[in-house]
Amino acid sequence: MAKSVKLSHSDELRESSRQQVFDAIREAGQIARIDIAQVTRISPATVTAITADLIAAGLIEEVSPDISRGAKRGRPRVALKIRGDAHTIAGMKLSHHAITTLITDFEGAELVCHEIPLPGGQLDPDALCEKIVTALDESCAQGGLERQQISGLAIGMAGVMDADRNFVYWSSSLNVRNIDFGSYLARYLSIPVFIDNDANLVAKAELLFGEGDKRSNFVVVTVEHGVGMGIVIDNQIYRGARGCGAEFGHTKVQLEGALCQCGQRGCLEAYVGDYALLREANVTSGVERHKDLASLYAAREAGDIMAQSTLDRAGRMFAMGLANVVNIFDPQMILLAGAQLAFGYLSSDKVVHEMRRSVLQVDGPLPEVRVHGWGNKMWAKGAAAHAIEEISALRIREVSGHAV
Amino acid sequence: MAKSVKLSHSDELRESSRQQVFDAIREAGQIARIDIAQVTRISPATVTAITADLIAAGLIEEVSPDISRGAKRGRPRVALKIRGDAHTIAGMKLSHHAITTLITDFEGAELVCHEIPLPGGQLDPDALCEKIVTALDESCAQGGLERQQISGLAIGMAGVMDADRNFVYWSSSLNVRNIDFGSYLARYLSIPVFIDNDANLVAKAELLFGEGDKRSNFVVVTVEHGVGMGIVIDNQIYRGARGCGAEFGHTKVQLEGALCQCGQRGCLEAYVGDYALLREANVTSGVERHKDLASLYAAREAGDIMAQSTLDRAGRMFAMGLANVVNIFDPQMILLAGAQLAFGYLSSDKVVHEMRRSVLQVDGPLPEVRVHGWGNKMWAKGAAAHAIEEISALRIREVSGHAV
DNA sequence: TTATTTTTTTTGAAACTCAAATTAAATAAT
DNA sequence: ATTATTTAATTTGAGTTTCAAAAAAAATAA
Incomplete structure (x- = not known):
């Protein structure tokens, strides 16, 4: 069953140190413990403890002595990185005439890219679900994977939706309004599914994979058939009072x-x-x-x-x-995509x-x-970024109460 | 010297339990410990510990057995409230032709309301500082207070400014642009001063004194000589990338x-x-x-x-x-003020x-x-709300490392 | 080899938080 | 009156999290 990942409000704001460390590693790509401490302002002692937990959980791994910013002498720093093998992730972009699927590892590295045609226009929910399953299964087959090996699937589509509830108010891909599409899909797929507006996914991709240094506040404007927008405030997607965004x-x-x-x-x-x-x-x-x-x-x-x-x-x-x-x-920045x-x-x-x-x-x-x-593939990558983030948050929350 | 209250980013988001408890008390006006625990989802044990600290610090006090929601039997609940005497606060609204000053206690109850005329138009910074000092001193005199008894002064003015730095980019009250008015005022006053856009102060007043249940996201639009706006997201004033707001x-x-x-x-x-x-x-x-x-x-x-x-x-x-x-x-709500x-x-x-x-x-x-x-007095109250919040945050952060 | 430098880990203590047990203070029942 | 019951508040003890300081590890310079 698709697992609901709705967090309580205060938890959402209060990012755990574990999450902070993990995010710092992902943002840097490769980074030594001492630098994590510096970036996150968490003490080196705590960074050691947390990274030990994350390594034990298989989410990150050490890489051979850091070449990048080597000091002249002294103990060499050991860089850490996300462990790509930790999870396999799928991202999908539903566009007018196609479903584009990208399967990536936990670092976001592409494993499979695949596209199937859509009849076009607005589909029946069941028909769309079947297409999505087909797209996923064909992609898995192409990569020699079983569907169950996919830890999470994120789907980006045009329209107005509440990502927290996987609820679609309206989409150009569906011929019905106000549908709990997440529950719907759960009848076809037993892996965690996340649904979001495509503009927000571009924002997520920028947050996860963008070069941005400290771009905590930015706006994404997408121009395709219609015009969409995603707003990022304090490194978080802003979703107004009704959850359906801008x-x-x-x-x-x-x-x-x-x-x-x-x-x-x-x-x-x-x-x-x-x-x-x-x-x-x-x-x-x-x-x-x-x-x-x-x-x-x-x-x-x-x-x-x-x-x-x-x-x-x-x-x-x-x-x-x-x-x-x-x-x-x-x-701080406006990103035009499409x-x-x-x-x-x-x-x-x-x-x-x-x-x-x-x-x-x-x-x-x-x-x-x-x-x-961006072409369709990059939109799908944005979706993958969304799934990676959600699955990361889930797994990191599970890494608690470990004995030292 | 006016104390800078700029917080690090993560601190700003991560509200301490102490602050949460304090805010719950202020929001309720009067509330028993058990209800604080319920509202904040902090355990009763912790609520007891925290309220003990706050009482010891003189920020809150017990009031005679709670009459409000008395249960039929059992130990009666003891309500807590903000201790009005804890601090004396001043709020000011600079408008075109007057400075309106409101002196309140720590609960926001009015002690003195006072107004002096302004020549009108844009003033020299020194001239404005002198007027502000005059306004404050006359108000203190009227209430039988010494200037030094004022724990904090917040000033609301029309224009574009960065409240975190007390920096005024432009204001209809000043004849110079881009001035560090906070430092300027510090030469005239030795109490903590906070400067903010007047629309934001209306928002603060609504946050502190409004009836709003859980209105975490709302927008204030002020219409006076010009049109201003304050944005509240997650119970916090939103100030864009450059700090000067909407x-x-x-x-x-x-x-x-x-x-x-x-x-x-x-x-x-x-x-x-x-x-x-x-x-x-x-x-x-x-x-x-x-x-x-x-x-x-x-x-x-x-x-x-x-x-x-x-x-x-x-x-x-x-x-x-x-x-x-x-x-x-x-x-969730739009508040039109002015x-x-x-x-x-x-x-x-x-x-x-x-x-x-x-x-x-x-x-x-x-x-x-x-x-x-709103009339001028209510704008000044908004300013007072701002000062109360800032001073609260300061004092609460000081309440640390108390022995039980 | 030894000294120095830098990174990482270990250690012990402080701060927070909570579940569970206990105490406090009231009313209801006998 | 006395005891039982109920509800609120507090205490206690333990689990987490975090960090400063000390120690260990792993390199280069002398």
């Missing part, structure tokens, strides 16, 4: 503006979403000239004034939406410049803007 | 819209701020008809179409801005309804909207 795509950028999929007017998505762009381009030109964004983008490159105007406005609206997020959140960004009209210097111009200035740096034109 | 008034609600004080276009404040309303009303009517909001509001009541249109648009823009905050933050709200055009049912209409719907309640038409 709806950046439906922030309003124009009073009584363009009609959105959601039925409201003036949503950002109604200006920058691909369907919105095609709608406008085709309505204004009168004929169905553009079947996809590539076509529209090519027209703009070819000097088509209509196309240019449409894309430019999208860029300005996007800049305005981002500026609002910065004015409200003041993040395949649509490859077209560049939302991530151009012009857009970034316009965003910066619209942010109230104080002394201090404006947020860095980074762009990732 | 700039709701400068979120953009219109591409290339009305010109704002800040030099940018389309800011919310440029549509709902009092100066913006008067500007528009007077420009459109051609003559200087309205000298203040009261006049404009009266005109609208009298059926003036211009006035009505101006105020209506302000309301719609405000609703749009609020909706954006809800879409991004998903707070004298301007008395005019009602920003807090009408129509505005609230429009805001709700603009929020993406999921199953689950939309945020409650509450309105406080």
Whole structure:
């Protein structure tokens, strides 16, 4: 049965020393005990005790004398790293036409990458579950694994959902609303499953695998079919009062503006979403000239004034939406992710410049803007990151009451 | 010297049991040990130990047998409460034309309320410091107190500032930018001083004195001369990457819209701020008809179409801005505070309804909207709340290493 | 070889926390 | 009145966690 990993509120905030040490090791990749002590401000004595427990539990391991920052003399430091073999993890990204699965070890190293097609559109929950099981089993087979060897599976999908409860309010992959999809899946799979919004998974991937030094506060904006957002505060995904997180795509950028999929007017998505762009381009030109964004983008490159105007406005609206997020959140970094960004009209210097111009200035740096034109595989890796984090937390909590 | 109370990051999150117990007592007003144990999920044994320490330190006291929830029989519960005499606290609100000072005891009960006029406009830092000292000394005199008896002073002012460093980036009360006003004041006062944005102080007041049950996530929007915002996440004030918090008034609600004080276009404040309303009303009517909001509001009541249109648009823009905050933050509650709200055009049912209409719907309640038409005195009380919290945290941290 | 340096481990004590037992202080029952 | 019962608060003893200081380990420099 999928194990519920809902923590009590105070536990969530109060990160145990064990977890801190483990996180420090993962963040560094390889790190000696003395450096863990320095980074976490936990005493060397305690670090020794904790790492001994974690090694005994098989979660981390020593690696041959640390080459990196070797001191001239003295006892050489012994680096520690996550033990990749500790667990096998699966991450999945549900997109419009495919399920992409990535099986990784506990360090996040890729073991298997696999993709199966989806009929497209919104599926029946049972049908989707079967597809997910198929995707998982085929991936396992490809890696010579049994399904039961997978310690955890995380699934990322577009839509509004409460990750703590694995509850999907709405998703573009499902034809029903308000479904306890976690329990549903549990009838098909007996391993722990975690479901989350895909933008949050990008955030998780950045937290776990990103180069970020101390980027505790950042915002992820995804642009695919729609526009999504993930917010990280204090190294934790922020999920509002109802647990379903931020709806950046439906922030309003124009009073009584363009009609959105959601039925409201003036949503950002109604200006920058691909369907919105095609709608406008085709309505204004009168004929169905553009079947996809590539076509529209090519027209703009070819000097088509209509196309240019449409894309430019999208860029300005996007800049305005981002500026609002910065004015409200003041993040250290904004990460733009998604395949649509490859077209560049939302991530151009012009857009970034316009965003910066619209942010109230104080002394201090404006947020860095980074762009990732992620393919499906990287989204699946984000999902794997989520599962790794959840399973880590579970196992680390089990490492208690060990005799020294 | 004003003592810096900057905590390390992990300490900030990791609330000690002592602090939890203390907070539970303050939240309840009066509460028996057994109930503290229940509320905090700390064992009765530990609650006994901790409350003994707090009593020894003089921070709390027992009150005669609890009348409230008396059980039929058994040993009667003994309620505990904050010891009002433990500390004397001062809170100040700097507004355009006055400094309002409130001296309270440690429970927040008013001892002295006092106001001195300000010349208005932006002052020289030295001049403002002198005014603050005057305000404090006169208030002390009025209450028969010595300045040194004040354990802490919190000052709320409009503008952008970093409360952790007592650093003011910009304030409508000061004629210089980027000033370490805390150190400045320390030359005039030798008691601990805390400076914060006034919207955050409203949030603190709500946290400390509000009826809120478990409102861990809420947003305060203040409307006075400008528009301010305070964000509370997990019972803590959220201060972005640069420590200066949210700039709701400068979120953009219109591409290339009305010109704002800040030099940018389309800011919310440029549509709902009092100066913006008067500007528009007077420009459109051609003559200087309205000298203040009261006049404009009266005109609208009298059926003036211009006035009505101006105020209506302000309301719609405000609703749009609020909706954006809800879409991004998903707070449990929105608290509208400020004298301007008395005019009602920003807090009408129509505005609230429009805001709700603009929020993406999921199953689950939309945020409650509450309105406080606070006068200066209540702002000062918010400041006092801030000082009480800071001083509490300081003293509680001192209560360590007591023998049982 | 010996001294020095640096990392890691061991050791002993302090601080916290809690379960279980005990004590305290009331009412209900006899 | 006295005893039983009930509920709150406290004490006790033990288990964890953490750290400072001391000791041990493992290298290089002299």
